[in-house]
Amino acid sequence: MEINIDKNSGFCFGVLNAITVAEEQLKMHGSLFCLGEIVHNAKEVDRLRQMGLIIINHEDLKTLRNARVLIRAHGEPPQTYEIARKNHIEIIDASCPVVLKLQNRIKKSYTEMEEKDGQLIIFGKAGHAEVEGLVGQAEGKAIVIGNDFSGLDTIDFTKPITLYSQTTQNKEEYQQLTKMIKDRLSKCNCTEKETEGFTSYNTICGQVSNRGPHLADFARQHDVVIFVSGRESSNGKYLYSICKEHNPRTWFVSGWDELKKEWFTDAEKTGICGATSTPLWLMEEVAEKIREL
Ligand code: SF4
Structure with missing residues (x-):
């Protein structure tokens, strides 16, 4: 193989x-x-x-x-x-440096939003270290909306809104959220001036979003894909979902000890990939164990 x-x-x-x-x-x-x-x-x-x-x-x-x-x-x-x-x-x-730049942008936007009585929204996972750092730039007052979009109801759609994203978020879900905000704005009884007060900045890091299309190709080119990542990694979950979508025989492991021999039945080509937090030595270790299996 x-x-x-x-x-x-x-x-x-x-x-x-x-x-x-x-x-x-x-x-x-x-x-x-x-x-x-x-x-x-x-x-x-x-x-x-x-x-x-x-x-x-x-x-x-x-x-x-x-x-x-x-x-x-x-x-x-x-x-x-x-x-x-x-x-x-x-x-x-x-x-x-990408996170530091985003922190500075959020700090500046927060000051602007305070002057306009507006709201700063961050699309990200509440409690995640990066998100805590971003919320800290807004004196803890930013609204965090997670992947289930449940925080949407806490937004006051009659006030200006500025939206940013955690750097490792899912691009498609970010677009979905901007659309949901626009829909709500169009349905609320806001004046035209108020609805113009929505600004969104897609601040997902290129190191994550650029890997998506490449991984989709990589997944399609292999019979079996082993995605190696820690279970806590946000971009790991996102990039794994892309591989799975393009190759249903994609398996998530955090180390070689989770491999199962039956995954490789009749496979001629196996691809190993991972998240932005996956060390190369770990993927090499997984490759070695697959050879042994
Ligand atoms: S994915 Fe990596 S390069 Fe991009 S912001 Fe996060 S730590 Fe920085």
């Missing part, structure tokens, strides 16, 4: 940068605190733990003093920097 690993899968530059920074720090100092899991991949986190990385949460951060703490690619809200300053914590900032 032919086994191919997708050349475009694996770490995006934001995650790669955070891991490179962590490795450099660990080589210099032997240990390093990291606020939250550095990447949504348990196996990669374990590898870095063995090198000395210590994962902490926001409660731990409040009790730390005179330490070095890495901020991962997802970024953090302003409060985190404030706590670090008070506690004499040195921040090693590995926030992805």
Whole structure:
């Protein structure tokens, strides 16, 4: 059986940068605190733990003093920097530049929305680290709408609306949400001036959205597709759904130990791909185990 690993899968530059920074720090100092899991991949986190990385949460951060703490690619809200300053914590900032740029845009839009008595909406997963960082730019006042769109009813359609997206969201669902907002605006008794107050910015990262069409082709070109990703990864769920749509014999695994021999019956070509948080070594390990099966 032919086994191919997708050349475009694996770490995006934001995650790669955070891991490179962590490795450099660990080589210099032997240990390093990291606020939250550095990447949504348990196996990669374990590898870095063995090198000395210590994962902490926001409660731990409040009790730390005179330490070095890495901020991962997802970024953090302003409060985190404030706590670090008070506690004499040195921040090693590995926030992805794409996320930082989005944080700045949201901060600016929030000020504009405040002046107009408008609302700032973020399409994303409530509680996700990146979303927390974005909401923090709006002093916690942004409305977060998730993939079930249930938060739609909390929007006041008589007031101006500015919409952004978490960088790793599903492009089709973002378009669906903008359409739903426009539909509601057209049905409410708003004046023409009010309905013009809707601005939407598709801020889904190209590292995620550009992989979709490529993965659709990759999935079609193989009899079986093994999608390797941590179960917590938002873009992992999205990219897996694209592969599954284009090849029903697509299977999601977080490691080689979840592989099942029967998936490969009569398969001549197997493709292995993954999320922006999937390390290449993990996909290679999966390929090796498929060869053994
Ligand atoms: S997906 Fe894009 S925004 Fe998110 S960490 Fe990777 S490069 Fe940065």
